[in-house]
Structures are given as C-alpha cells and as structure tokens.
Amino acid sequence: EAAVTQSPRSKVAVTGGKVTLSCHQTNNHDYMYWYRQDTGHGLRLIHYSYVADSTEKGDIPDGYKASRPSQENFSLILELASLSQTAVYFCASSVLRGGGEQYFGPGTRLTVL
C-alpha cells in the first residue's frame, strides 16, 4: 500500500526560529505536495514538486521554502516562523500526470509561540 510519512508529527517552535518539516514517500510517485490546514478550514497549497531538485510555488508560498532532494523526500522550511504559521501541515504524493489520486501523510501539527 502507498505510504507517506511525515516528521515530526507535532512541533512547538518559537517565533523567529527555523522549522523544517520532512516528508518521505515509498510510492515511487513523481508528484509531492505540501498543504496547510487551519482549524475548521480547507487545504491550501504551499509548494509542490513534480521532479527531484525542482519545486513550484503553490497558492500561499510566502514565508515557506521547499526542497526536493530526491524522488522520495520533500521538505518544507520555515526560515523565520511566525504565529500565523500555526497550523496542521499535510504532505501528499501522487503519480505522474493523469488524474492519479493523492496519498496523504498523517500531518504535522505545528504550534508557533
């Protein structure tokens, strides 16, 4: 079965600190995504990638960087964490273009104090 794992599962960070969220998939999928979900709301796309060593901006990229060093790994980096970045972050992967469904990781709950 397709598998996407995220680490850490939960993190408390201080304002202005650096945070790195990691995602690993064993699906052999080309596409990987980072979304954030705020309490009671939907998913908003931050960054995505369809090939290693390349990333694309999503709808809300400001304040976030992404890194895709290999097909399996996709990281989200908050260089200067802010209170407004408190949210649950989901990573997902999907097959190459053609309507493949996304497989989601368990999520990372980030609290910035």
Added chain:
Amino acid sequence: AQSVDQPDAHVTLYEGASLELRCSYSYSAAPYLFWYVQYPGQSLQFLLKYITGDAVVKGTKGFEAEFRKSNSSFNLKKSPAHWSDSAKYFCALEVRNNNNAPRFGAGTKLTVKP
C-alpha cells in the same frame, strides 16, 4: 484560473437518509475531479475520482458521484447514510495536461445523527 466551490460548510442529517454534498468547479475544459474524506483527527483519504467516461463514478465506502458538465458540478452521494459517515469531505480539481497541482474546496462537514 481553476477553482472549486463547496457551498455548504455544514450538512446535518439523520442516519438512513440520503446524503448529497455539493461541489461545483470553474474551469473551461473538462477537469479531473476527486472527493476525499477526513475523519476527525485524521488525514485525508481518497474516495473516488472522475477521469473520463461514465458520468457516475463509484468509490469506496458506498459513495458515488455524478459529473455534470452542463452545470460544472460533481456532487457526492450516498444512500443510506450511516453515523460513521460523519466527517469532513473535500472536493478537488486537477487540470488536464498541465503540471499544476490539484486545488481543494473548503470542505463540507457532515454530521449524521443516529
């Protein structure tokens, strides 16, 4: 730009009733369309998708959805509903022949009362 609208933030019904969650999209050509479910405290799970062909697609957990090009909708249905269907449901759209990522609607929180 493409977008997805789920007009009902909350839907409440009783067990045994029929459920229909609405999803409309804005895109000039035929998109790929998906439904996902998120149970409380969990991540998202895939339910079903429309790629091409038959307008009615069947998915997991007894759900089906109907693609209607005439009014750009992709509503999710199930009959009868069960209390265990209580969750948040997301509709998503993916553009064909493009490297853009899927976009999600805001979601509909479904409560099924026993």
